[in-house]
Amino acid sequence: MMHPDDDVSGRRSAAWFGLDGKLGFVHRSKMYNQGYSSPMFDGRPVIGICNSWSDLAPCNAHLRQVAEAVKRGVLMAGGTPLEFPTISLGETLMRPSAMLFRNLMAMDVEESLRANPLDGVVLLGGCDKTVPAQLMGALSADLPTVMVTGGPMLNGKFRGRDAGSGTHVWRFSEEVRAGRMSTADFAEAEACLSRSAGHCTTMGTASTMACLAEALGLSLPGSAAIPAVDARRHRIAEHAGSRIVSMVEECLAPSSVLDRRSFENAVRVSAAIGGSTNAVVHLLAIAGRAEVELSLDDFDALAAEVPLLVDLLPSGRFLMEEFAYAGGVPAVVRELGDLLHADAATITGRSLGENCAGAENWNREVIRCRAEPLREPGAHTAVLRGNLAPDGAVIKVSAASEELLRHTGTALVFDTIEEYHEQADSPDLPVDAATVLVVRNAGPSGYPGMPEIGNLAIPKKLLEAGVRDMVRITDGRMSGTSYGTVVLHVAPESAVGGPLALLRTGDRVTLDVPARRIDMDVPDDELRRRASGPAKADDTGSGYAWLYREHVRQADTGADFDFLAGRRGHAVPRRHL
Ligand code: FES
Numbered sequence: 001m002m003h004p005d006d007d008v009s010g011r012r013s014a015a016w017f018g019l020d021g022k023l024g025f026v027h028r029s030k031m032y033n034q035g036y037s038s039p040m041f042d043g044r045p046v047i048g049i050c051n052s053w054s055d056l057a058p059c060n061a062h063l064r065q066v067a068e069a070v071k072r073g074v075l076m077a078g079g080t081p082l083e084f085p086t087i088s089l090g091e092t093l094m095r096p097s098a099m100l101f102r103n104l105m106a107m108d109v110e111e112s113l114r115a116n117p118l119d120g121v122v123l124l125g126g127c128d129k130t131v132p133a134q135l136m137g138a139l140s141a142d143l144p145t146v147m148v149t150g151g152p153m154l155n156g157k158f159r160g161r162d163a164g165s166g167t168h169v170w171r172f173s174e175e176v177r178a179g180r181m182s183t184a185d186f187a188e189a190e191a192c193l194s195r196s197a198g199h200c201t202t203m204g205t206a207s208t209m210a211c212l213a214e215a216l217g218l219s220l221p222g223s224a225a226i227p228a229v230d231a232r233r234h235r236i237a238e239h240a241g242s243r244i245v246s247m248v249e250e251c252l253a254p255s256s257v258l259d260r261r262s263f264e265n266a267v268r269v270s271a272a273i274g275g276s277t278n279a280v281v282h283l284l285a286i287a288g289r290a291e292v293e294l295s296l297d298d299f300d301a302l303a304a305e306v307p308l309l310v311d312l313l314p315s316g317r318f319l320m321e322e323f324a325y326a327g328g329v330p331a332v333v334r335e336l337g338d339l340l341h342a343d344a345a346t347i348t349g350r351s352l353g354e355n356c357a358g359a360e361n362w363n364r365e366v367i368r369c370r371a372e373p374l375r376e377p378g379a380h381t382a383v384l385r386g387n388l389a390p391d392g393a394v395i396k397v398s399a400a401s402e403e404l405l406r407h408t409g410t411a412l413v414f415d416t417i418e419e420y421h422e423q424a425d426s427p428d429l430p431v432d433a434a435t436v437l438v439v440r441n442a443g444p445s446g447y448p449g450m451p452e453i454g455n456l457a458i459p460k461k462l463l464e465a466g467v468r469d470m471v472r473i474t475d476g477r478m479s480g481t482s483y484g485t486v487v488l489h490v491a492p493e494s495a496v497g498g499p500l501a502l503l504r505t506g507d508r509v510t511l512d513v514p515a516r517r518i519d520m521d522v523p524d525d526e527l528r529r530r531a532s533g534p535a536k537a538d539d540t541g542s543g544y545a546w547l548y549r550e551h552v553r554q555a556d557t558g559a560d561f562d563f564l565a566g567r568r569g570h571a572v573p574r575r576h577l
Pocket residue numbers: 059090091092126127128165199200204206
């Protein structure tokens with residue numbers, strides 16, 4: 001529905017700022033109220049800086065300053081930078097789950113890009129869901145795109161020792177519950193874990209997604225690990241601002257960068273860094289936007305050959321600062337060598353292999369070499385199937401206990417996480433160390449929003465008896481900073497009729513990670529009998545949560561909305577004047 005006067009032969013932004021007559025007048029004139037002069041809109045590339053800054057997303061709170069560095073870079077390269085906000089997603093504050101809003105943020109990003117006079121975009125994100133949301137939206141719009149992540153905080157320091165975001169919080173709180181740490185010490189630790197701008201310091205979801213944006217070729221090489229407060233974070237942002245202007249001139253959109261090789265690289269890098277299980281859901285959703293085939297089983301198959309190289313919490317010992325100083329993602333790419341597609345394209349205009357050709361590994365304790373890995377190949381994501389999870393479930397093997405990887409126990413089933421919390425500390429809870437704890441109705445549709453409840457706290461009486469890990473099963477997720485033998489993302493989820501809904505307390509459940517199985521020992525005819533009971537139907541409601549429940553897909557395909565898969569491009573929309 002193009003107006004006959006619209007200039008579609010030049011840059012996209014020219015369809016706004018390049019017009020003669022009243023509409024060009026309106027578009028330019030109103031921008032002048034910010035003090036811009038006319039050369040800013042003379043046909044040079046107009047670059048959006050898509051900022052997820054928010055005081056309510058503390059991991060992203062410094063991104064206003066990072067945007068200034070991007071603007072310098074854009075101006076240096078002869079472009080016009082225009083910063084704009086989207087909703088932001090703060091993992092620690094948002095209820096019921098930041099994940100509920102990932103797809104909403106992706107829609108905000110995509111529609112903001114398409115509706116505005118932009119030729120390219122620099123995405124500024126950091127906290128867990130913000131990076132995948134921005135990538136999903138930007139890939140659907142398919143404008144030239146550079147991802148700049150906000151960088152991790154400086155290492156937490158508690159009483160002379162490093163303490164990592166998330167992982168140490170879970171550890172300390174278990175210590176308090178077990179009576180081995182005082183509440184005063186616990187309170188003191190609060191300020192010690194978050195002592196600078198930036199996202200979580202462990203290889204949780206934010207660090208993982210930053211590394212994977214780099215592995216996909218959508219961020220500048222070496223950018224993921226640099227601490228938020230390191231001057232090089234701002235230098236990289238400045239460089240990104242310059243680079244995006246050239247990308248617009250080269251017409252280098254994500255669809256010419258990403259293909260199957262990029263995603264295979266990302267899955268393998270995730271295995272090598274001990275990446276978060278959440279990356280499975282996000283990468284599947286991102287691949288769906290990019291129209292690249294990627295399946296849940298790819299995560300197991302591709303990771304099977306990849307050793308764990310990066311010794312970071314929660315799978316290892318160190319934090320993101322050490323990872324940055326050791327060489328970050330480029331050093332991992334070099335170490336992985338022929339396990340990656342070196343010829344995969346990137347936003348630099350060079351291949352991943354070319355970008356990382358000169359990378360050095362400066363600390364082989366933090367980034368191991370393939371000959372002496374932290375864990376042998378196959379220790380990362382295992383994809384399980386069985387009569388409990390016909391469409392799959394995942395377990396992070398490197399965060400699990402070796403002795404529980406083959407385990408049969410009696411199920412103790414909770415219909416809600418609240419129910420579990422109410423009972424977890426009861427001395428009468430019918431559990432022993434072999435019990436399999438199950439919390440359902442925590443999937444994408446059932447909660448809704450697939451919260452990170454999977455790493456259920458060990459019941460108090462077992463904790464006091466010295467139990468540190470148990471088999472736990474859920475259709476929800478767990479924080480990337482967590483550890484434990486936890487079966488996650490069970491699909492289909494219980495709320496949409498997955499067989500997890502049929503499991504009862506007292507049933508025997510067998511986890512067999514080497515065989516990639518998760519099964520309940522309940523005969524098929526008994527399962528059919530249980531399934532014939534009255535179904536709980538809840539299609540009532542309104543608002544965004546209703547939209548989410550109606551349209552969210554299952555975890556095994558990335559929990560995106562069914563109507564958002566694929567690229568919709570960036571054709572100039574109809575004008576309104
Ligand atoms: Fe934002 Fe961990 S809470 S990255």
